[in-house]
Each structure stands twice: as C-alpha cells, then as structure tokens.
Amino acid sequence: MDRRIAIGCDHGGFALKKELISFIDSLGYETIDIGCYDENSVDYPDVAFSLAEKVGSGEISRGIIVCGTGIGVSICANKVRGVRCALCTDETMARLTREHNDTNMLALGGRIVGTELAKGIVKTWLETEFSNGQRHINRIAKITQYENK
Numbered sequence: 068m069d070r071r072i073a074i075g076c077d078h079g080g081f082a083l084k085k086e087l088i089s090f091i092d093s094l095g096y097e098t099i100d101i102g103c104y105d106e107n108s109v110d111y112p113d114v115a116f117s118l119a120e121k122v123g124s125g126e127i128s129r130g131i132i133v134c135g136t137g138i139g140v141s142i143c144a145n146k147v148r149g150v151r152c153a154l155c156t157d158e159t160m161a162r163l164t165r166e167h168n169d170t171n172m173l174a175l176g177g178r179i180v181g182t183e184l185a186k187g188i189v190k191t192w193l194e195t196e197f198s199n200g201q202r203h204i205n206r207i208a209k210i211t212q213y214e215n216k
Contacts, residue, residue, distance in 0.1 A: 080133025115143035123149035
C-alpha cells in the first residue's frame with residue numbers, strides 16, 4: 068500500500084494543512100506538500116487541479132485538499148478523470164466514503180472544521196478500507212463508465 072499522501076491547500080486552508088501534515092506523518096504516512104506555502108491569496112483551482120492530477124494519474128494513490136469551505140476544491144478535484152473526492156465534515160462521512168465510494172481524495176474546509184475534528188476525519192479516512200461489496204463495485208464502475216464517455 069502506498070503510504071504517500073499528497074496534501075494541498077489555498078490560503079483559506081493553509082493553517083489547517085500545516086497542522087495536518089505533522090499529524091499525518093505521525094500516523095506513519097509520508098506527506099507530499101504541493102502548496103500553497105503561506106497565507107497569501109491563491110486561486111484554489113490551481114492547487115486543487117495540480118493535486119488531483121497526481122491522484123487521477125496514479126502517481127499518488129490518495130490526496131487531501133483544503134480550502135476555506137472545502138467546496139471549491141472538491142468541485143475542482145472531481146473534474147479530474149480518475150478522482151473520487153469527498154468533502155467530509157465528520158468521521159462518519161469519512162468512513163462511509165471510503166467504505167462505499169472508495170474515494171481517493173478528501174476535501175476539508177479549514178474555516179468549517181476545527182483542527183481536532185479534522186484530525187479525526189483524516190485518521191478515519193486514511194484507516195478505512197473499501198468494503199469491496201458487489202453493489203459498491205457496481206456503482207463505482209458506473210461512475211467510471213460515465214467519466215470515460
């Protein structure tokens with residue numbers, strides 16, 4: 068299993084991203100920080116597309132993207148072929164999106180979830196395996212089929 072996790076943010080997610088990098092590393096993963104690197108204003112699509120392309124191409128198996136709400140970056144990520152990104156605001160969503168949707172990207176809102184909740188979401192998302200249930204496999208196949216049209 069690939070233990071590398073790409074992580075990125077815009078200025079609205081910078082503070083949370085900084086906190087998450089050391090936390091993710093403490094769980095035994097290697098974080099690959101793709102920006103941004105300070106709180107100066109940046110356009111979230113630039114970072115989101117860059118990270119999502121690494122995941123969609125298979126260069127990195129999973130990624131975490133953070134902006135102020137998580138909405139904009141999740142929209143961007145889901146435009147990239149091969150990406151299934153979920154915006155999660157609690158641990159139940161994180162668990163279910165891995166079990167049922169086999170998501171390969173997680174979006175978080177740096178201005179929406181607090182640091183400790185975000186850590187719980189990330190830990191749950193990283194540690195939850197896809198259930199491999201036939202109904203879930205069939206549904207993901209339909210998403211991929213539509214994406215490839």
